[in-house]
Amino acid sequence: MANHSSSAEPRRKLSFHEITGLLHYVRPWRGRFALAMVALLVSMSFGLCFPLLIGRLIDSAMPTEAALRVTSWHPSINTVALLLAGTLAIQAVLTFFYSYTFNFVGENAVVRLRQQLYDTLLSLPMKFFGEHRVGELTSRLSNDLTLLTDTLAGTVPQALRQMMMLFGGVVAIVAISPRLSLVMVSTFPVLMLVAVFLGRKVRRVSREAQDRLAESATIIEETFQGIANVKAFTNERYEVQRYGVGLHAYLNATLRGVRRRASLVSFIILGIFGSITFVMWYGATLMQAGRLSHGQLTTFTLYTLFVGGAVSSFAEVFSQLQRVLGAQERVQELLGETGEPAAEAGALERFRGDVEFAGVGFSYPSRPDLPVLRDLSLAARAGEKIALVGPSGAGKSTIVSLLLRFYEPDIGRILIDGAEAHTLALGSVRGNMAIVPQEVLLFGGSIRDNIAYGRPQATEEEIFEASRRAHCHEFISRFPEGYGTLVGERGVKLSGGQRQRIAIARALLKDPAILILDEATSSLDSESEALIQEALAELLIGRTSFIIAHRLSTVRQCDRILRDRAGDHDRKAARTRS
Numbered sequence: 212m213a214n215h216s217s218s219a220e221p222r223r224k225l226s227f228h229e230i231t232g233l234l235h236y237v238r239p240w241r242g243r244f245a246l247a248m249v250a251l252l253v254s255m256s257f258g259l260c261f262p263l264l265i266g267r268l269i270d271s272a273m274p275t276e277a278a279l280r281v282t283s284w285h286p287s288i289n290t291v292a293l294l295l296a297g298t299l300a301i302q303a304v305l306t307f308f309y310s311y312t313f314n315f316v317g318e319n320a321v322v323r324l325r326q327q328l329y330d331t332l333l334s335l336p337m338k339f340f341g342e343h344r345v346g347e348l349t350s351r352l353s354n355d356l357t358l359l360t361d362t363l364a365g366t367v368p369q370a371l372r373q374m375m376m377l378f379g380g381v382v383a384i385v386a387i388s389p390r391l392s393l394v395m396v397s398t399f400p401v402l403m404l405v406a407v408f409l410g411r412k413v414r415r416v417s418r419e420a421q422d423r424l425a426e427s428a429t430i431i432e433e434t435f436q437g438i439a440n441v442k443a444f445t446n447e448r449y450e451v452q453r454y455g456v457g458l459h460a461y462l463n464a465t466l467r468g469v470r471r472r473a474s475l476v477s478f479i480i481l482g483i484f485g486s487i488t489f490v491m492w493y494g495a496t497l498m499q500a501g502r503l504s505h506g507q508l509t510t511f512t513l514y515t516l517f518v519g520g521a522v523s524s525f526a527e528v529f530s531q532l533q534r535v536l537g538a539q540e541r542v543q544e545l546l547g548e549t550g551e552p553a554a555e556a557g558a559l560e561r562f563r564g565d566v567e568f569a570g571v572g573f574s575y576p577s578r579p580d581l582p583v584l585r586d587l588s589l590a591a592r593a594g595e596k597i598a599l600v601g602p603s604g605a606g607k608s609t610i611v612s613l614l615l616r617f618y619e620p621d622i623g624r625i626l627i628d629g630a631e632a633h634t635l636a637l638g639s640v641r642g643n644m645a646i647v648p649q650e651v652l653l654f655g656g657s658i659r660d661n662i663a664y665g666r667p668q669a670t671e672e673e674i675f676e677a678s679r680r681a682h683c684h685e686f687i688s689r690f691p692e693g694y695g696t697l698v699g700e701r702g703v704k705l706s707g708g709q710r711q712r713i714a715i716a717r718a719l720l721k722d723p724a725i726l727i728l729d730e731a732t733s734s735l736d737s738e739s740e741a742l743i744q745e746a747l748a749e750l751l752i753g754r755t756s757f758i759i760a761h762r763l764s765t766v767r768q769c770d771r772i773l774r775d776r777a778g779d780h781d782r783k784a785a786r787t788r789s
C-alpha cells in the first residue's frame with residue numbers, strides 16, 4: 212500500500228508560495244522557530260569560516276610571497292588553531308540548539324495537526340466513511356503526517372543550510388580567484404545536465420519497479436483472501452506461477468533501474484573527481500606562477516566541495532518537498548471536509564419519545580439508483596415497542612441509521628416528538644438514543660470505562676446500579692480486580708452473553724428515551740439467555756424501542772411489527788398484540 216502510493220506520487224511543480232505554506236503549521240511556535248533559524252544561520256556562518264581558517268593555517272606554516280600578499284594579518288599557527296577550535300565549539304553548541312528546536316517544533320506541530328485531523332475525521336458524516344477505506348484514512352494519519360514532521364524538522368533546515376553553503380561558497384571562491392572559479396564553474400553545466408538526464412531515467416524506471424512490486428503484492432493479497440477457493444480448486448501451482456510472472460516483471464524493471472543507477476553513480480564519481488583534478492591542476496599552475504598561495508588553493512578546494520555537496524543535495528531536497536506537498540494537499544483536503552454539526556450532547560433536550568416516519572424514501576449516496584426504503588410510514592408513540600422484521604437486506608439497519616441521523620431521507624419526513632428530526636440539535640437526537648448492537652464491541656480498557664461509555668460523567672454508584680439492573684454486577688464482582696478488570700486484547704475475554712449485558716448496562720446508564728436493539732442471532736445457553744431477557748425487560752420499560760428481532764418470542768412482546776417479507780419493499784404495519 213505504502214509502496215504503491217509512493218510510486219503513484221505525481222510529479223508536481225514546486226511553488227514558493229506552497230513551500231512557505233508549510234510554515235503555516237509552525238505558527239504557534241514561530242518564536243522558537245525563528246530563533247532556531249537564527250542559530251542555523253550563525254552556525255553556518257561559522258561553518259563557512261572553516262575553509263578560510265584552514266587556508267590561513269597552511270599559509271602560516273608556509274609564508275610564501277603569494278601568502279604574504281593575500282592579507283596583512285599573519286597569525287601564528289597556534290592562534291589559528293585556537294580560532295578553529297573556538298569556531299568548532301560554537302558551531303557544535305548552535306547545531307545542538309537548532310536541530311533540537313527544529314525537531315521540537317516539527318513534532319509539536321504535527322502532533323497538533325494529527326489531533327486536529329482525527330477530530331475532523333470523527334466529526335465527518337457516515338457518508339464519508341462509506342466512500343473512504345479505513346486503510347486510506349489511517350495512512351493519512353500515519354504516513355502523510357510523518358512525512359510532514361520529517362520535512363519541518365529535517366528538510367526545511369537542510370534546504371536553508373545547503374542554500375547558504377552554495378551562496379557563501381560561490382562568493383568565497385570568486386573572491387579568492389575569479390579565474391579558477393571560472394574554470395570550476397565551467398565544468399558544472401556539463402556535469403549537471405548529464406546527472407539530471409540520468410537521474411530522470413532512473414526515477415522513471417524505479418517508479419515502474421514499484422508499480423510491478425505493488426502488482427505482485429496484489430496477487431498475494433487476492434490469493435490469501437480467497438485461500439479456501441485456491442485450495443478447493445487445487446490452484447496452488449497456478450497462483451505460484453502467476454506470482455512468479457509478477458516477480459519477474461519486477462526483477463526486470465529493477466535491474467534496468469540498477470544499471471542506470473550504477474552508470475549515474477559512476478558518472479557522478481568520475482565527474483566530481485575529474486573536476487576536482489581539473490581545478491587542482493589549474494590551481495597548481497597558478498600556485499607555481501606565484502599567483503595563488505598554498506592556503507588559498509586549500510581554501511578554494513574546500514569551498515568547492517561545499518558547493519558541490521550543496522548542489523548534489525538539492526535533488527533530494529526537491530523530491531522530498533514534492534512528496535510532502537502531495538501529502539499536505541491530501542491532509543488539507545481532509546481538513547476541509549465539512550463535518551456534522553457538533554454532536555456532543557451539550558445542552559441535552561430530553562425527548563418524550565414519539566417517533567414518526569412519514570413517506571420516507573431513501574437510497575445510499577454511493578448507490579443512488581438503488582432505493583432501499585420506499586414510502587415508509589410508521590408512527591410509534593412514546594414507550595411503544597416496534598419489531599423490525601424482514602429478510603437480510605430488507606433495510607432494517609437502514610431505518611435505524613436514518614433514526615440516528617447518520618443519513619437524511621431523500622423524501623418524506625422523520626418526526627421526533629412532533630418536530631422534524633433535522634431541525635433538532637444532532638447532539639440531542641443522538642443523546643436521547645442508545646443502541647444495543649448484535650455484536651458488542653468492547654474497547655481495550657477497564658469494564659468500568661466500558662460501561663461509563665454510555666455517560667462518561669456517571670458516578671461510581673450509578674455505574675454499579677446500572678450493572679445490577681443489567682445483571683452484570685455479579686460476574687464483574689467475581690473478577691479479582693472487579694470493575695477495574697481490563698477487557699480487550701490484553702485483558703479478560705468476556706463471553707457473548709456477558710458482553711451483551713455490559714452493553715445493556717451502558718444503555719441503562721445513558722437512560723435514553725429511544726432505544727435501538729439489534730437482537731443477537733447466535734444462541735446462548737438458557738441461563739445466560741434468561742439473564743439477558745430479564746436485563747432487556749428492565750431496559751425497555753418506558754422507552755420507545757425499535758427492535759431488529761430475530762426470535763418469534765421477541766416479536767410477540769412488541770406492540771407493532773414492521774415487516775418486509777421478501778425484501779420487495781412491500782411493507783405493511785400491522786397491529787398484533789398477542
Ligand SMILES: Nc1ncnc2c1ncn2[C@@H]1O[C@H](COP(=O)(O)OP(=O)(O)OP(=O)(O)O)[C@@H](O)[C@H]1O
Nearest residue numbers: 341575577578583602603604605606607608609610
Ligand atoms: N453503506 C451502504 N452503502 C450502500 N448500500 C448499503 C449500505 N448499507 C446497506 N446498503 C444496502 O442497503 C440494503 C439494506 O441494507 P440493511 O443493512 O439496511 O439491511 P438489513 O435488513 O439490516 O439486513 P441484515 O438483516 O442482513 O442486517 C442492502 O441492499 C444493502 O446492500
